[in-house]
Amino acid sequence: MLNYIWLGMILLGVIWALITGRLDNVTQAVVSSADEGVELSVVLLGIMCLWSGLMNIAQKSGLIRALTRFSKGLFTGMFPKVPEDHRAMGAMVLSFAANFLGLGNAATPLGIKAMEQLQTLNEDKDTATDAMVLFMLINASCLQFIPTTVIALRNAAGSSNAAGILPQVWISSFFSTLTAIVFYYIFKAFEKGRDQI
Amino acid sequence: MMIMDWLSKAAIPCLIAVILVLGAWKRIPVFDTFLQGAKEGLSTTIKILPVLVGIMLGIEVLKASGALDMLVSLIGPVAVFFGIPQEIIPMAILRPISGSASLGLLNQQLKEYGPDSYIGKTLSVMMGTTETIFYSIAIYFGAIGVKKTRFTMWVALISGLSGIISSVIICRILP
Numbered sequence: 001m002l003n004y005i006w007l008g009m010i011l012l013g014v015i016w017a018l019i020t021g022r023l024d025n026v027t028q029a030v031v032s033s034a035d036e037g038v039e040l041s042v043v044l045l046g047i048m049c050l051w052s053g054l055m056n057i058a059q060k061s062g063l064i065r066a067l068t069r070f071s072k073g074l075f076t077g078m079f080p081k082v083p084e085d086h087r088a089m090g091a092m093v094l095s096f097a098a099n100f101l102g103l104g105n106a107a108t109p110l111g112i113k114a115m116e117q118l119q120t121l122n123e124d125k126d127t128a129t130d131a132m133v134l135f136m137l138i139n140a141s142c143l144q145f146i147p148t149t150v151i152a153l154r155n156a157a158g159s160s161n162a163a164g165i166l167p168q169v170w171i172s173s174f175f176s177t178l179t180a181i182v183f184y185y186i187f188k189a190f191e192k193g194r195d196q197i
Numbered sequence: 198m199m200i201m202d203w204l205s206k207a208a209i210p211c212l213i214a215v216i217l218v219l220g221a222w223k224r225i226p227v228f229d230t231f232l233q234g235a236k237e238g239l240s241t242t243i244k245i246l247p248v249l250v251g252i253m254l255g256i257e258v259l260k261a262s263g264a265l266d267m268l269v270s271l272i273g274p275v276a277v278f279f280g281i282p283q284e285i286i287p288m289a290i291l292r293p294i295s296g297s298a299s300l301g302l303l304n305q306q307l308k309e310y311g312p313d314s315y316i317g318k319t320l321s322v323m324m325g326t327t328e329t330i331f332y333s334i335a336i337y338f339g340a341i342g343v344k345k346t347r348f349t350m351w352v353a354l355i356s357g358l359s360g361i362i363s364s365v366i367i368c369r370i371l372p
Contacts, residue, residue: 037250056234147325
């Protein structure tokens with residue numbers, strides 16, 4: 001799927017540039033995109049190390065196990081194939097928590113850590129497991145309690161009530177996350193009916 | 198809302214303090230343990246670097262060629278037909294593709310329409326409700342080398358669309 005999207009993005013861009021005569025801009029964009037990719041990973045590098053290090057402490061002190069046990073009922077039902085006391089469960093719970101609090105900087109490293117842990121449970125390393133798909137979908141549907149950047153931008157734009165959009169964000173977030181979960185089960189049932197993956 | 202504001206500022210420092218205090222209480226050599234874990238962050242980030250370069254290439258080519266603007270003007274009339282305000286179309290298309298670009302757009306549009314107008318509110322709620330789907334799916338699966346993502350992209354797109362629609366509706370109901 002990503003293969004086609006990526007191909008489509010680039011082909012569409014190049015063909016449109018040919019038609020509209022913007023090839024110069026595209027050439028420039030190609031070079032700067034490589035730089036940007038590296039810059040982004042450098043930005044990520046520090047935060048990634050920071051949270052991996054803190055996670056390691058939280059793991060060894062039993063904090064993550066306690067957190068998982070606390071939210072056990074909710075997650076063991078949704079991720080039946082992930083053992084309750086597995087590191088993957090703890091990483092997922094922490095990543096959801098970071099997302100929920102709007103800590104975007106922490107959410108990405110923690111999410112990637114969770115995916116790494118889920119991969120250790122995977123028997124077919126090329127194919128996503130049910131748990132990975134569902135975890136990814138909940139993350140992508142952005143269950144957020146405090147959207148920090150949006151509030152900051154509204155403040156900067158001179159809003160009289162920058163945080164006033166929070167209830168709307170909660171309701172809307174709830175709907176998009178619910179949609180993601182419902183469609184996950186629909187697609188899964190449909191997939192099983194067609195062929196076994 | 199003061200509490201919210203404070204909570205969002207206090208969350209990270211307090212979390213770090215709790216992790217460290219608990220670690221020390223359990224007699225764990227906290228700094229050594231931190232370093233050991235931080236090293237893993239290094240290898241993970243190196244695995245993501247090629248993914249980021251690839252994703253950025255796609256996004257930048259799409260933007261620089263003007264194809265993204267073309268898509269916006271093409272989808273615009275269809276969306277308006279379904280009752281989605283024309284002003285939010287660029288954001289709806291940009292949001293799943295690029296986080297930095299959509300933040301830039303939000304900044305600019307909030308100033309243009311006013312943060313407390315209907316459009317300004319809808320844009321803010323949309324930004325808080327939806328994610329940069331392409332980017333996060335590519336990074337998360339790219340980091341662990343999973344190639345077959347099954348139906349993840351489809352459901353993520355459906356959920357993103359429902360986020361856009363519910364933002365529009367909710368901002369109309371709750372002004």
